[in-house]
Amino acid sequence: MPEIDFSWALLLGQGVTALVGSAAVLATALPLLKQEAWWIRIFDFPRLQIVGAALPSALAAWLLRMHQGPWGLGLLVLLLASSIYQAFRILPYTPLRPKQVADSKLHKGAAPQREISLLVTNVLMTNRDAGRCLRVIKDYDPDIILAVETDQWWLDQLASLEKTHPYTALAPLPNTYGLLVFSRLKLVDPKIRFLIEDDIPSFHSRVELPSGELVCLHCLHPKPPAPAESKTSTRRDAELLLVGREIEHSDEPTIVAGDMNDVAWSHTSELFRRISGLLDPRIGRGLLPTFHADHHLFRWPLDHVFHSAHFKVKDIQRLPHIGSDHFPIFLRLSYEPQASAEQASHAEKPDSDDYEEVEEKIAKGFAEEAEEEREKAAAQPRSANQSTT
Incomplete structure (x- = not known):
């Protein structure tokens, strides 16, 4: 009986392993470049997925004896290094690390006048199942609701919330960047601001707790x-x-919440935490990935609530599917002023390079927006002339 030649299968396996493994190594290396192009920064997001490609590729490279050649050995080393690096970046957002924000030890209902709860939800502007969103809001009954990607249709659907949450800031927009805030707690001097782009609103206010104490809130x-x-x-x-620079020297209890369109472990998110001095309640608790709600294998945390060291955590949850591509996230905090001294050391500290980078990034942001506005203005006359000829 003639022997069957399986050398083609070995070569095929080695080729696939080399292709997948090289992609995982490249996806690890690109975010190390401090470049802001979207096709580079997009690889900040799927760190867990990259590990899921790199580790099996390393195992396959070993089993297929690729390490016996210099190129295969090099790939194996790079795959192991990529896996270790990616795991190191993800590790803080697992229960394997200590919690950056302590759990509140106060018994339930011990100091309700000093509690504040928030629900952050990207509703997906084209989602037309508002009932699911309203049911989740009713079930968790937060003090403050932040809904983004909200147009006029969504404002009409959520308007009933004003009965229980009479303090509002409403900026519905048709460009997927509308923002609605409904609060049961009194808003003091609320403002809708357009920080960088004239069609991207943000919300800034103080919130009065039932105790009468004020908390700064930025959405x-x-x-x-x-x-x-x-x-x-x-x-x-x-x-x-x-926003991080604005609150850097503030001693007031502060919360920053929203769909940041960035993952918690990105360089920018870490830089923001160092500059602002805020804490991330996810650290030591879990990833709580909120996007993409419909794809189990491709999820990462894009919706965040950062806060100052004045608070401890009573509850944090990713909430049920509401028909959007994001899951809502819910956080209940206990304002415990003494916690500031206890937890201040948990905040990461900025250095001189951080301050320089922050100023550079902010200046570039304004410059890029100004350049885009000039391009739009320059294009309008041409469009008008073309339409009349």
């Missing part, structure tokens, strides 16, 4: 780096860092 939803949205992450980064 954001910047554009993501994506070909259909923004060719770079420049303006997204600038908006987040501008």
Whole structure:
């Protein structure tokens, strides 16, 4: 009986492993470049998925004896290094690390006048199942509701919330960047601001707790780096860092919430935390990935609530599917002023390079927006002339 030649299968396996493994190594290396092009920054997101490609590729390279040659050995080393690096970046967002924000030890109902709860939801503007969203809001009954990607249709559907949450800030827009805030707690001097781009609103206010104490609240939803949205992450980064710089020297209890269109482990998110001095309640608790709600294998945390060291966590949850491409996220915080001294050391500290980078990114954000406005203005006369000839 003639022997069957399986050398082709070995070569095929080695080829596939080399292709997948090289892609995983490249996806690890690109975000190390401090470039803001969307096709580079997009690889900040799928770190867990990259590990899911790199580790099996490393195992396959070993089993297929690729390490016996110099190129295969090099690939195996790079795959193991990529896996370790990606795991190192993800590790803080697992229960394997200590919690950056402590759990509140107060018994339920011990100090309700010092609690504040928020629900952040990207509703997906084209989603027309408002009933699911309203049911989730009713079930969790947050003090403050932030809904983004909200147009006039969504405002009409959510308007009933004003019966229980009479303090509002409403900026519905048809461009997927509308923003609605409904609050049961009194809003003090609320403002809708356009920090970088004139069609991207953000919300800024103080919130009066039942105790009478005030908490600063900032809500954001910047554009993501994506070909259909923004060719770079420049303006997204600038908006987040501008807020971080504004609150850097504040001693007031502060919360920053929203769909940041950035993952918690990105360089920009870490830079924001260092500059602002805020904490991330996800650290030590879990990823709580909120996007993409319909794709189990491709999810990452895009919706965030950062806060100052004055708070401890009573509850944090990713909420049920509402028909959007994002899951809502819910957070209940306990305002415990003494916690500031306890948890201040948990905040990451900025250095001189951080300050320089923040100023550079903010300046580039304003410059990029100004350049885009000039291009739009220059294109309008040409369009008008073309339409009349």
